[in-house]
Structure formats: C-alpha cells, structure tokens
Amino acid sequence: MGEFYLEELVRRVADTYVEKCAVRMVELVIGKYENRIVRGNLDRALEVIDNVMENAFKYGDGRRIEFSFYELIRIFNTGKAVWENDLNHIFESFFRGTNSMGQQGSGLGLYICREIMRKMDGEVFAERDKDGMGIVMVFR
Numbered sequence: 001m002g003e004f005y006l007e008e009l010v011r012r013v014a015d016t017y018v019e020k021c022a023v024r025m026v027e028l029v030i031g032k033y034e035n036r037i038v039r040g041n042l043d044r045a046l047e048v049i050d051n052v053m054e055n056a057f058k059y060g061d062g063r064r065i066e067f068s069f070y071e072l073i074r075i076f077n078t079g080k081a082v083w084e085n086d087l088n089h090i091f092e093s094f095f096r097g098t099n100s101m102g103q104q105g106s107g108l109g110l111y112i113c114r115e116i117m118r119k120m121d122g123e124v125f126a127e128r129d130k131d132g133m134g135i136v137m138v139f140r
Helices: 006-024 042-059 109-119
Strands: 003-005 027-030 037-039 064-069 073-078 123-129 132-138
Touching: 003 006, 006 027, 006 037, 006 042, 006 064, 042 073, 042 109, 042 132, 109 123, 109 132
Parallel strands: 027 064
Antiparallel strands: 003 037, 064 073, 073 132, 123 132
C-alpha cells in the first residue's frame, strides 16, 4: 500500500495505450481529471488497467475506449457487453462469458483485477450499457 498521484497513472496509461489504440484504429478518450493523491499501489493499479484494456481489445467493437475520472476510474469500451446472466460471474476465477467464443483467454484477468483492488482496500465493478461495457475501479 502507498499513495500515488492520479496524473502519474494517466501519463503511464497514455504512454502505453495511445499508440496501441492508434495501431488498432481504436479511439482512445482520456477524460479530464484532477491530479489527486490516490491511496493504493501504482504498479498494481496499472496491472488492473492492463487486464481491463486487454478485455476491451478482445471483446469491444474496436471503435472507442474511454477513461472517465470522478471519485473513481471508469474504463468503458464500445461493443457488445457481456450477457446479463454472465455479469454476476465475470470476476470469478476461470469464468469465461458466453461472448468469449473464439477469443483466447483463461478467465483469470478480471478475477486478478478484483484481487488486486481488494488488496489495495479498493473494489472493482462491471457495468453493462446499451453501447458497451464499463469497468469501474474504486480506490479508498
């Protein structure tokens, strides 16, 4: 546990994903934020974001991935969201949603995200939307 500035997290996300999204022709939107101190571990938070981004690349429709910042971090990707029946299980180990047909994976990515966030005394949630899927990271 520790603390980090949100600006450092955003900078590292941009350094990693601006080019990756451009190569895939995915619009990357990084919303406005206040440079606050966040309680947690920067490297572990980036690990969560890496897992979420890989899922966005796999299961999104390739149009847009958007980061929003409030009292939390929301990563949203356009495309088909998981089915309603799958939503309650996506953070379970080895669970793969019905939308994962034809995609490689082990079903551990979001499980690992939840475990990391909980070790930082935080939480992670999923949201379905008519235009896609959101993953919300809550830091305390």
